[in-house]
Amino acid sequence: MILKLLLITIVLMAGITALLGIRILIQKGGKFPNTHIGGNRNMAKRGIYCANTQHKIASKDKRHILKDTLS
Template sequence: MITVLLITIVLLAIGFTGFAITILIKKNGKFPELHIGKNEDLKKRGIGCATSQDKTEQSKAKKSLQFKQLTLLEKELKSL
């Protein structure tokens, strides 16, 4: 059990070290951009962030609704 844990820790340390070295060696080394909205290839294909697309669609739906939501007081006043 302990040997498996030690092997796992060593492999993770090697992986993190390799990742850090590649960032340091690269020109303008940065962490890779993981946000979908900033990926140019996905933008060309029309794929965007699900959260952003949801907000856009909900705002379109709100604009398309052309009715007034009446409060209970306004309904009572109209019925008089």
């Protein structure tokens, strides 16, 4: 019984994975969509970036502030 359920689950998961990738396989130059925040133009227009980018921006701003206060 458990083996039958495991086999059904594996077949279903393989089918779902194939269906998700079918557009990428058929389309010329197809690739997975960029779902990262940094790849979203509307978010960038609003000034919303991923955590890594926001950290880099904040660190850069702090360095400029420190240079100005030390000079």
